[in-house]
Amino acid sequence: MVPLQWYLMLSAAVFTIGVFGFLTRRNIIIMFMSIELMLNAVNISLVSFSHYLQDLRGQILVFFIITVAAAEAAIGLAIIIALFRNKTTAHVDDMNEMKG
Amino acid sequence: MLPKLFFGYFAVVITVLSILVVTRRNPVHSVMWMLLLFFNLASMYLFLDAEFIAAIQVIVYAGAILVLFLFVVLLLNLREELKADRFIGSWPAGLIVAAAIMVSMVFAINSFVPGPMGTYSIDYIQKETYTKVLGEVLYTEYLFPFEIASLILLIAIIGAIVLAKKRMRS
Numbered sequence: 001m002v003p004l005q006w007y008l009m010l011s012a013a014v015f016t017i018g019v020f021g022f023l024t025r026r027n028i029i030i031m032f033m034s035i036e037l038m039l040n041a042v043n044i045s046l047v048s049f050s051h052y053l054q055d056l057r058g059q060i061l062v063f064f065i066i067t068v069a070a071a072e073a074a075i076g077l078a079i080i081i082a083l084f085r086n087k088t089t090a091h092v093d094d095m096n097e098m099k100g
Numbered sequence: 101m102l103p104k105l106f107f108g109y110f111a112v113v114i115t116v117l118s119i120l121v122v123t124r125r126n127p128v129h130s131v132m133w134m135l136l137l138f139f140n141l142a143s144m145y146l147f148l149d150a151e152f153i154a155a156i157q158v159i160v161y162a163g164a165i166l167v168l169f170l171f172v173v174l175l176l177n178l179r180e181e182l183k184a185d186r187f188i189g190s191w192p193a194g195l196i197v198a199a200a201i202m203v204s205m206v207f208a209i210n211s212f213v214p215g216p217m218g219t220y221s222i223d224y225i226q227k228e229t230y231t232k233v234l235g236e237v238l239y240t241e242y243l244f245p246f247e248i249a250s251l252i253l254l255i256a257i258i259g260a261i262v263l264a265k266k267r268m269r270s
Contacts, residue, residue: 007148009206012202012206014118015201016199018122020195020198021123023194029169029173033130036165044141051148053214053218056220059150059152060234069161071252071255071256074257077168077171082263091180093188
């Protein structure tokens, strides 16, 4: 039997890679994919919790995470298209109109 | 022994594919590696007795979300992106932040104590069939969140149309 901790470690590793990608890449598509990677890391830990604690609520939570991820992808990619139409770049550092 | 072997395969492949996703220069390559990553994740969910989640992972993530990503990548002109630097100049700072998060999560996992066991044992699920049990939980205990999820999807549809629509010049 594989210990639960191993799955949590895998989830932590994937989450960390997602954080690294989000912080260091400046291509907006890749940043967005890093966010999806982080969501998937959470899904791994929820499914393994659900398996090891013999409770289905973790998998229900995964459903809702996938729903929100789909909605987020649709909205986010629409924003990317709108941005690209105005700036013709996918580089985040070129988008500084709001001087944030 | 065999489950550990399987887990080792999944752990290595998933980690390597995640690193490939965030380090490729060309977004199309990233999307393709991510497709492979999602299939591996789905098979790991099968390994964890979550068949329905595995199917949803393939259908929604690999089938819908990644195709959407591919479409957007194809709509954008990425010639200049391929010449730009892959990482920002201060990428070690990002690495340090990520490593700090990793270390704190490792400490948290090592001191983690599991809570009480639930009532949905493998035998019970096998007797009642998996999807039926899942549906019973989803449509009784989580009915209200389920309705909210449908509202979120409606907002996503409307928002995507409004945002991506070209303004008419009158």
